[in-house]
Amino acid sequence: MWLRLPAEHLDLALHPHRAADRGRASQRARQENQPLTGGLLLRRITKHGLWILLATATAVTFTGYFVPIRDIVADAVNLDMSPALWGWIVIMAALTYANAGLVREKICLHACPYSRFQGVMFDRETRTVSYDQGRGEPRASRRNAGPDSGDCVDCGLCVQVCPTGIDIRDGLQAACIDCAACIDACDDVMTKLERPTGLIRFASEAEFAGEKSRLLRPRLAGYGAVIIAAIGGVLWGFAGTTELLVEIRRDRGALFTQLDEHTVCNNYRVKVEGFAEEQSLISVSVQGPGRFRLFGAESIDLNESNSTWLPYRVCGVDIEQPRSALTFSFTGQQVSASKETTFLTQRK
Numbered sequence: 001m002w003l004r005l006p007a008e009h010l011d012l013a014l015h016p017h018r019a020a021d022r023g024r025a026s027q028r029a030r031q032e033n034q035p036l037t038g039g040l041l042l043r044r045i046t047k048h049g050l051w052i053l054l055a056t057a058t059a060v061t062f063t064g065y066f067v068p069i070r071d072i073v074a075d076a077v078n079l080d081m082s083p084a085l086w087g088w089i090v091i092m093a094a095l096t097y098a099n100a101g102l103v104r105e106k107i108c109l110h111a112c113p114y115s116r117f118q119g120v121m122f123d124r125e126t127r128t129v130s131y132d133q134g135r136g137e138p139r140a141s142r143r144n145a146g147p148d149s150g151d152c153v154d155c156g157l158c159v160q161v162c163p164t165g166i167d168i169r170d171g172l173q174a175a176c177i178d179c180a181a182c183i184d185a186c187d188d189v190m191t192k193l194e195r196p197t198g199l200i201r202f203a204s205e206a207e208f209a210g211e212k213s214r215l216l217r218p219r220l221a222g223y224g225a226v227i228i229a230a231i232g233g234v235l236w237g238f239a240g241t242t243e244l245l246v247e248i249r250r251d252r253g254a255l256f257t258q259l260d261e262h263t264v265c266n267n268y269r270v271k272v273e274g275f276a277e278e279q280s281l282i283s284v285s286v287q288g289p290g291r292f293r294l295f296g297a298e299s300i301d302l303n304e305s306n307s308t309w310l311p312y313r314v315c316g317v318d319i320e321q322p323r324s325a326l327t328f329s330f331t332g333q334q335v336s337a338s339k340e341t342t343f344l345t346q347r348k
Contacts, residue, residue, distance in 0.1 A: 051101035052093070059092035068273075068307050105164045108175045115174035121223070124205045125213040129178050131158075131169045131200050132208065139169075142193065151195050158182035158200060168200060244282070244337040245273040246330055249309075256344045264345045265315040272300050272330060273307040279332045284312070288326040288343060291317040300330075319345050 036044055060072055067085065075081040099107055108115060122128070136152035145153075152169065159167045161182060164175040168182050180202075187197040204213045251267035258264055272282055282300045286292050296312035314326060326343040330336065 048101060051097055055093040055096035055100065056089070058096045059089045062092055063089055071307065105175075108164045108177055112174075115176075119174075121219075123217070123219050124209075124211075125217060127202045127204045127207075127213065128172060129168060129176060129180060129183060129200065130172065130203045130205075130208070132198070132203070133169075134208065136169070136199050151190065151199050153189065153193065155189055157185040157189060161185045241275070242337065243274065243276040243279070244330060244332070244335045245275070246328070246337050246339045247271045248328055248339050248341045250341065256346065258346060259315065262318050263315055264319060265313050266326075266343050268312045268314065268328075268341065269309045270296075270312050270328065271307060271309045272302070272305075274302040274332075274335070276332075276335050279335055282330050282332045282335075285329045285331075286314055286326060287329060288316070288324055289321075290319045290324060292326065292343070293317075314343065316343055316345070319343065321345070 031040060034040060060069060063069075063072060063085070072081070072085065072089075075085070136150040138148070138150055139152040139154040140146065140149035142153050158169065159165065159182075161184070162168070163179060163181065164177060166173050166175050168176065183200050183202070186200040190197045190199055206213050247270070249269045251269065253267070256264050256266050270284070274282065280301060280303050282302060284294065284296070284298060284300060286294045293315050294312065295315065297310060300310065316324070322345055324343045324345075325340055327338055327340050329338045
């Protein structure tokens with residue numbers, strides 16, 4: 001889907017006298033050189049404050065892929081967030097703020113990965129924002145136009161409205177984001193000059209060469225297959241979601257504890273996260289090739305301990321093997337899950 005510049009914005013570019021106090025480019029340029037006092041200072045502080053808030057929300061959302069957002073918010077409110085989590089959120093927020101609030105179009109010019117590989121993905125029949133040189137050259141103003149002059153009057157509006165500041169008349173460039181702002185500006189000028197629109201338009205190299213662009217071609221079919229496979233993978237992932245997510249970690253201290261000649265204990269940390277709407281109590285048990293006993297909460301209340309690490313101890317009696325498979329089972333009214341871990345002893 002291509003982003004088109006609204007007609008009201010184009011009208012401001014073509015008629016600057018109508019843009020008083022509405023943020024036109026020349027006005028913003030003058031404000032950059034003015035001292036930050038009064039209303040201008042307040043506007044600048046408000047603008048950057050909103051950018052920082054949005055950057056922080058973006059950083060928290062991204063961190064939520066790895067740490068539950070409810071835990072992040074709770075720890076932040078209680079001032080109990082770990083230094084590593086604080087550092088991660090601050091770094092992500094700072095990078096986002098610098099990107100959207102300060103660097104802005106320079107990302108498209110120097111750092112955007114898409115602009116680096118789009119040339120490899122394109123072919124002669126790929127339609128993109130293009131300038132019709134055959135029709136537009138040589139450029140000449142309306143006053144100085146001759147019989148051999150092209151339709152381009154060199155007004156420069158296509159450059160003024162470009163968010164990355166490139167001149168599309170120089171050909172496709174890595175910084176072009178295909179926003180079509182230059183198309184809208186040029187079409188409006190052509191309309192006012194009573195000339196055909198489309199001097200800048202979505203077109204392919206083959207179209208400018210007088211050839212007919214094919215819709216079905218190997219490269220496009222390959223891209224379509226990749227997209228279909230990706231969509232299929234996402235749908236398969238959603239269809240296979242679990243209603244009970246379980247994680248088990250061994251204690252980072254001692255590998256095992258020898259209580260007596262026959263009994264060895266291992267410590268674990270267990271986290272259960274439930275996604276079923278009408279599920280609250282989850283019973284916990286262990287099974288393995290031996291006599292095992294579980295010490296800890298026999299049931300987990302998901303209303304109170306959802307996604308919370310809980311301590312458990314498992315003791316085995318007369319376990320002969322140095323390493324045994326141990327299975328934690330979690331059972332509710334409508335859901336169940338199991339997770340296998342390892343039980344260690346000193347026997348060899």
